[in-house]
Amino acid sequence: MSETQKTAAPGGQTRHRMLTFHILRYNPQDPDSKPHMQSYQLEEAEGMTLFLALSEIREHQDPTLQYDFVCRAGICGSCSMLINGRPGLACRTLTKDLGTEITLAPLPVFELIGDLSVNTGKWMRGMSERLETWVHTKEQELNLDKAEERMDPDLAESIYELDRCVECGSCVAACGTAQMRNDFVGAVGMNKVARFKLDPRDTRTDDDFYELVGDDSGVFGCMSLLGCHDVCPKELPLQTQIAFLRRKMISVGLK
């Protein structure tokens, strides 16, 4: 086969599909705005992601459309939304994996900013304050001249495995309990507790962690539907972590 023939594949002059986006629109800042579905038509392009599609719609069809993208490369977690009803990162979703009718809506649970934009940051801050998601050390002053404390490399890897969470909110949006209880810390919160529990620098005991998550707003609120596990874009082992924490907390509770 000649080299030229092969180029016909990507970027070639093939006919593209016409896509219809049905987007849930609502601007809480505008007294005249009411939640409604609005449709946009867009010709698909090779390698089109929802980031590219939404940018085109905003630039060429409707400059009022609100959404959040930051890194557009699947690493910052800003753009999670309901894509055909399922939470996911819009930047990492290719239109070619969807049908020609695409429905987009903001994540539930979080405060709505407008259209597809929600305030995950505010929710995450609340969760972090409540669960005290930082390393609790005894020493107050750190001697910066000294080399860092050593940590077993395998343990460091396991901590990193849980540390990969990008706080996109997908797990919270997919959670039955979070939709009913607004104090529920979600899989994201429990994953964080599991992460700090592993960290040898953190001096908190199992009893301390029980105080944080040993009730219905924590591990005992989870109904084990595990929507969280299925939608996590980082494929964090949420199911295992929640089960592990729950066993641990039951044993603390029975003491």
Next chain:
Amino acid sequence: MRKGDRQVIINSQKVTITERDEAQGLIAQRDFGGTKKWRTCYVSDGTGHAMLYTASDRAIAEGIDVHERKEAISLIHDGHRCYGAVVRDLITGELSVYLAKATALATGGAGKVYRVTTNAIICEGIGHALALETGVACLGNMEAVQFHPTGIVPLGILVTEGCRGDGGLLRDVDGHRFMPDYEPEKKELASRDVVSRRMEEHIRKGKGVKSRFGEHLWLDITLLGRHHIEHNLREVKEICESFMGIDPAEKWIPVRPAHHYTMGGVRTNHTGESQQLKGLFAAGEAACWDMHGFNRLGGNSVAETVVAGMIVGEFISDFCDKKENDIDIPMSLAQQFYDSEKAKLGSLLNSAGKENAFKLNTEMQEIMTSSVGIFRNGDALAEGVKHLQDLLKRSRNIGLTSKVPGVNPELVMAYRVQKMLKVALAIAYGAQNRTESRGAHFREDYPHRNDQEWLKRTLAFWRDGADLPELQYETLDVMKMELPPGWRGYGAKDYIDHPDTAKRQAEIDEIRKQMEGSDRFAVQDKIMPFRDKLPASLRGRNERLDEPLNG
């Protein structure tokens, strides 16, 4: 496996590293492009992520408020002292005033003035523009912009150089492998800047592949075979699948050199403070703190963010503690800046102008990529500067199609593009006037580094009402350097030396000879003392494995 061997994942690739026994359990380090020693700390494939979350967790632990979704749109100042900023709420669209003894810009790079960039879409250089728009503070070395040869099109996400290293080829619109035509010896494996330049040159000859998202070339790794791609280039495969839906074992990857890093920034002294506007500080990619010169080594940027955070942060706190830096908050000045921003936004909203903000943005990006890219020459730069000036003029005539309350994304684009155009002009005009090649700044018409005439920083000011930045130059003193500029250790020795270089080098050689056997701290103090430039709390010696701290 040998003792000390460890399997780690770096950028999704499995790598075995061998640590000295005594380094076991310390933060992992490795080498990186251009360095000879292991000096780059890393955390698996998410160093920046791990640092960001640690810093954020600490801020929460300390009870520090973080005001999210707030954008500074103007600095409040009286020409001598900065008093804070006018800030727009990106949820409600409301304006407010933040008054402060010290104001720090840590607003990141300016990648989005280019069409193709690896940067996040929030890297719009607004912080740079805020400093520039004071008319007092200045930007340093804005023409120093780093590019990377293989960003995917259209998203600009990087694919590793390993693709070419392993035998991948670059092809053009006809499927022709063009690199051997330009570089018969090294072909695709010429250095980063050479490959980038050749790619742009080839596109300029009309050999690019046209697409809805601009022109590109092809990276062909199909010839490496599925097995190799799935085992050795896993990350590339994942990027191709997730962001383009392409199987790179079957199809070619659309690539184009992409903007990667902004070396220039708000010019500061060693404390991070602007040299012209008291109380204004800058840190990180937004600053020109002299951490980088006209290029940047891998790993140095995230390192700069934490090191500057520590050092500049300490200086800011010292600054605020000093009695003489107390301010009587000039409410009338704050009101004046607030009113002025409110009026500007109001006139944008009510303008009958015909210009479209999104279009102006795209045009600016196209000009920057085509005329102020990797490959620069006087004619194209002059043309580019003129075109950008024209856009700046047109940007005063933007009309909006919608006046929705709240953040209003069209309004956001409108006021940002007005600012970004000034930053773009600082880059383009600086590049036009620097008639030499240095680091990432390459001039076809002046291909050599010229230390004799150009060993100086570019400073760009934007005076009130001007339609071009004013450039000044700050000369560097070779006689104070620890490493006078010389040969890079590779490539041709085709630069023009500074007259002091040989003298200074001889001086340093002499000191080293005389002090042979003295400890390295004494030698450092003799050649280039720096400890007195650090905040008092950070002047201690850092513990090293071979230099334990006593007690």
